Amino acid sequence: MAPPALPIKCKAAVAWGANQALVIEEIEVDAPQAGEVRIRIAATSLCHTDLTFLGVEQLQFPRILGHEAAGIVESVGEGVDDLKVGDHVLPVYQGECGKCTPCKSQTNNLCEEYWPFLKTTMMLHPLDQKSRFSITREGRTQPILSFFTSTFSEYTVVKADCCAKISEEAPLDKAFLMSCGVSTGLGAAWNIANVQKGSTVAVFGLGTIGLAVADGARIAGASRIIGVDINPSKFELAKKCGVTECVNPKEYDKPVQQVLQGLTNGGVDYAFECAGKMELVVAALESTQEGHGKTVVVGLDTPGSKLILDPTSLLCGRSIMGCVFGGFKGKTHVPGLVDMITKKEVVAENYISCVLPFEEINKAIDLLKNGKSLRCVLTMS
Structure with a gap:
């Protein structure tokens, strides 16, 4: 039997x-507790969600952000x-x-055990919270809070149920x-x-998620994909991901939804808001066919943002829906x-703008904030 894992510095x-x-x-x-695994992170990246929550004044700190990563299991807890x-x-x-009803469902991926914890924006550990x-520091030890899977660390601990082999x-x-x-984009x-x-x-919004939506629509056989x-x-990269034509709202003197209606004989069949701005949800909705x-709605606006709609936009037969992780289940679907990446059915290089050492994470943040990067791979030494 292997000796029990010990705390590790990193x-x-x-x-x-x-x-x-x-x-x-x-x-x-810490060492993983019952039902948990500790992972050595090989590569991680920034998502706009990390930046969104980094800017939330009400969030408690200190905290380790990050939730896009791949790694290798270093140790496992009891019962895994x-x-x-x-x-x-x-x-x-x-x-x-x-085990729960959503996990057994073909149409719901919001696990009853983990979704409540996810909504707190922390990957809480039910064993002891x-x-x-x-x-x-200076002889005083203090806890650092987690966030989702806290991958901005050389090692992280998560529940085994939150790992896709x-x-x-x-x-x-x-x-x-x-x-x-x-x-998330593909699943949307x-x-x-x-x-x-x-x-x-x-x-709407040609960042990583928007490009993935376009990729998914392309694979599904959509005839026109307007970015x-x-x-x-x-725009050039968007066309590599399946976008057939691009629209810059700044080039028109009327609302973009009217532009799209004119281009498509009344509106598109499907619209995706991927920029995380509530005003664009309204534009997206009104750009669809009655x-x-x-x-x-795929993008995440600042928590607390409000969506104001003209009810007639819905009464005419349009619909609006949300999206969590593209409707995918982590352990079941992610492998x-x-x-698809290994087989080149999805071209990973289309989404990766740069590679930096982990220590240059703030540079990666600046690139993402300034619209100069999609996904920057942060590699661990």
Whole structure:
């Protein structure tokens, strides 16, 4: 029998306060408890969700952000029988207990055990509700809070139910894409909207998620995929991901929804809001066809933001729906999505803008904030 795991010291990028630069610190990561695994992170990346919550003044700090990553299981806690040391995994914020009604459903991925914890924006540990991270300064030890799967650390601890075991053939520095952004976009097109062959699609916001929506719509057989963004530098790459034409709202003197209605004889069949701005949800909704148009809200606006709609936009037969992780279940579906990267059915290179050492995470944040990066791979030494 292997000896029990011990706490381990490592580097992590700690958020000490809202809107502050992350600080590379030496922290201590506890051994995994019952039902948990500790993962050595090989590659992680930034998602706009991390930046959104970094800017929330009400959030408690210090905290370790991050939730897009790939790594290798370093140790396992008691009762974990489906993962072992050395397994290649993606830690995924969308847990899957496999026993509750949603987990057994074909149409619901909000696990009854993990969804309530996810809504607190922390990957809480039901065993004792304590973070597995701490830091010692001047002889004083204090806990560091977690966030989803807290992958801005060389090691992290998550529930085994929040790990997707993937093929060892999959490159970890590309597989991580399926732990959040790309999988969410693909699933929004496939699982939430159910984009049909020959249909018309509008994608508002051509960041990572928007491009993945376009990719998903392309694979589903959509005939027209219109990308909407105010940054024309994104248009060339968008066309590699399936976008057939691009619209820059700044080039028109009327609302973009009217532009799209004119381009599509009354509106598109499906619209996706991927920029995380409530005013664009309204534009997306009104850009769809009356009678059957579907709008999917994929982007995350600042918590507390309000959506104000003209009710007639819905009474005419349009619909609007939300999307969590593209409707995918982490353990069940993510391994197959990673295989799509390995088989080049999804081209990972389209989403990766740069590669930096983990210590340069603040540079990666600046690139993302300034619209100069999609996914920047942060590699651990």
